[in-house]
Amino acid sequence: QSNVTIGGIVDINLAHGSGSIANKSFVGSSGIGASQLRFTGVEDLGGQLRAGFWLDSMLQPDSGAGTPTNTNNQASGGAAALAGSQGLTFNRRSTLSLGGPLGELRLGRDYTPSYWNLPVYDPFGNLGVGSTHTLNGAITGATGVRASNAIAYYYGHAFNAFATGQSLQGLNVGAMAYAGENASNAADAGSGNGASVRVGWTAPAWSVAAATGRTRNVAGDLRQTNLGGAYDFGVVRVMGHLVRDRNGAVTAKGYLLGLTAAVGIHQWRASVSAYETDAPGRPKATKLAVGYVHNLSKRTAVYATGAVIDNEGGAAFGLNQAVTAPNARSRGFDLGVRHSF
């Protein structure tokens, strides 16, 4: 039907992680593209007004399972189903938009503006074994990536698009408020309520953006603040971001520096990222990642990514589900195929 566009990605890989305690070999997914099935559409209402919807489901195509969403922006709203029984939810994005010359009003579940600098300024787009450790190690809780029950306003990006990550030239703004939806007489009445804002500027060859967000939490608020930028030299694009997060009394800081290089159908990617908290011992991990993408077409690519992570101060991050001892190293790689439809 002409009112609906169906699209998606299937990305499946052979993955391996090695750590000092246990290794893991598996068939994984979403190495360079987030496996998804989505239903979207835009209606022209006349007078420069538009309506749009976006229903987007994260897939696990290695097993056919779906993935859970989070209903209340708190840990209690995102339970895992028993293995094998998790069905499809529109957890990646589920929104209804009204737009005009002054911007877009968007209701539902979506990325928080304070998340966007992490994938936009990561050569690996927060996907696969090379994903920035400023995300993988983050202490930002249930709303560190997406929020449900949100009202958002966007300016300076394409209508019903991938929000502030798909910005137009010039100024772009994203602002969101979201609700935890607890009863007013509950002890944690305000938990899960939050707000997030991002302001950026996009030029032909470069872009920068700063963002911050806060989610109320009965055990201590969750804060996420970051700054990112990229410069496109032509063949090579360099990028980086700085983050400063807080979960109650614990504060964390991190950075990423990375680049992508594209020649014809070949793309190379590399990054170094680190994240450190002020919890006892000051646990810190530093990750180095390199990757290659071979585009068979605009829609289909084969890829290889490798990464190594070094732990300090008691940190024990393993890559690709490997288990590693505190302060030990872990390695991992992905070897896969991505197909968009």
Place this chain on the structure above:
Amino acid sequence: QSNVTIGGIVDINLAHGSGSIANKSFVGSSGIGASQLRFTGVEDLGGQLRAGFWLDSMLQPDSGAGTPTNTNNQASGGAAALAGSQGLTFNRRSTLSLGGPLGELRLGRDYTPSYWNLPVYDPFGNLGVGSTHTLNGAITGATGVRASNAIAYYYGHAFNAFATGQSLQGLNVGAMAYAGENASNAADAGSGNGASVRVGWTAPAWSVAAATGRTRNVAGDLRQTNLGGAYDFGVVRVMGHLVRDRNGAVTAKGYLLGLTAAVGIHQWRASVSAYETDAPGRPKATKLAVGYVHNLSKRTAVYATGAVIDNEGGAAFGLNQAVTAPNARSRGFDLGVRHSF
């Protein structure tokens, strides 16, 4: 593919309910349209015969979660998944139809004929904070709205359509039998088995229908009987229904009186509804609701609905998830956008 039509509704609103004990503010859905994603199709078999299917899933677009179905027409068949993990089910309707000049045979899960008078003769269509209290307070159990494992026959309505709710001129009939599917040696062998019938007449300016249904239940049968009608004066359409339900030893009665008024792109709605049971104290609640729909196009509308409910005899119904004390009042409103695709 030409054999399948994909359609749906995304309806998201800002909702608030206030009660004497606790208030609730949240981002809700399905204020005037039932958020859904559906796959439907009709095949012409020749000789006036047709086959059709309808797979229809209720969405919660504020979080992207799905909603559960009921597999056996009993309370045991409709468990709730853990918050966040509920995937898509075709719980709204999942049917296969064969039709000819004598009517339609429909198999699967669908509305029961004895439910239809409630939405058809409610200005709010049983959706949102204004929905008739003859539904919201109803004691009709697991099959008060839909039944699984059903065999139904329809006459006098469009093929593979919204059943007796989308009736043609003249006589229309809906009849359904459904199975609880218990083992024959179980103590509650017959529970969940039931039957439901609705007979109506539709004229250009008015329609009436009467319906009754019974579901076997080991703790006492569930009965649902109602009568509804509407008259269209042109700008204003008035409607009403009377209900008489039974759950084991408890009997209930209720009514709705309402109207819709449409001028161009503006639609107003109003209703008063009440429901009273003969449980100790004779709990009763009476609801007054008013609403406005502003159509931006045929597919997209913005809307506002407000309602107030008065409790008596120990009843304690809160609107929009507010919690109110017995015999206390509750208020609520919805402010939202509905988009059909």
Place this chain on the structure above:
Amino acid sequence: QSNVTIGGIVDINLAHGSGSIANKSFVGSSGIGASQLRFTGVEDLGGQLRAGFWLDSMLQPDSGAGTPTNTNNQASGGAAALAGSQGLTFNRRSTLSLGGPLGELRLGRDYTPSYWNLPVYDPFGNLGVGSTHTLNGAITGATGVRASNAIAYYYGHAFNAFATGQSLQGLNVGAMAYAGENASNAADAGSGNGASVRVGWTAPAWSVAAATGRTRNVAGDLRQTNLGGAYDFGVVRVMGHLVRDRNGAVTAKGYLLGLTAAVGIHQWRASVSAYETDAPGRPKATKLAVGYVHNLSKRTAVYATGAVIDNEGGAAFGLNQAVTAPNARSRGFDLGVRHSF
């Protein structure tokens, strides 16, 4: 969108099973067609290369529920959700393929090659009350039909097709390896890992194939070996298969002999199948099944199937959810409609 083809089957029936202990009457599904909703597509990459995906979900259209998948090829990866809450998963098949003149590489979840002889050489295609008892009684565990986390290679069949079941003329080969994805230091580190291979030959009037598979299991490996063939006499097609399975210390053997006969829009089916294990008592069951399919079009059919099963050696298999005592008989029938879209 042109990149995606949506298709599926809705098959709903009236089913009954009778046994010596309890009978069951219910509205069932998938009597002659596996109820499903699928999203598929193929991209031509040029140079004889192609990419394809297949996302296929098993439906229960009598209630609208989905069905679980299995995430790790072990019993622990296939939990059942609470009744009513099971959402859609792409459990039937979830694959990404790359193909060229030398064959097809396929990643994800799919049928195991060692399963295929059971449906391909069963007149009832392993569906409904007439399904071969070499499947229904099988001791082959979590990977007896499908495996997740698989890497497969196919030769001699149509690209992105129903694998070795949709073979081209001449030699066809299917080979698959799959992973249980346990941590390397787990007690059952290798459980769920396995491999499966099938080799066949297809001629215009006949086909044969042999297959074997093994899944590692900490309680004793699971093995599945079978041989099947069919000969098409024109109106009548005869077929049969022999199986030899193993689950730890228990060995089983079985056979099916069957035929289909098609004249115009009429199709008849009949089979006898048996399965016996060397568990104490040597439990064995023998099933006789007959069916008729009346095609209303290429896409729509009505059908009736009846079957009887005789138990020996302590076996107690009931048909259509009937419960029967050890060594007692059970009978069942399906009466339904199948519609493909």
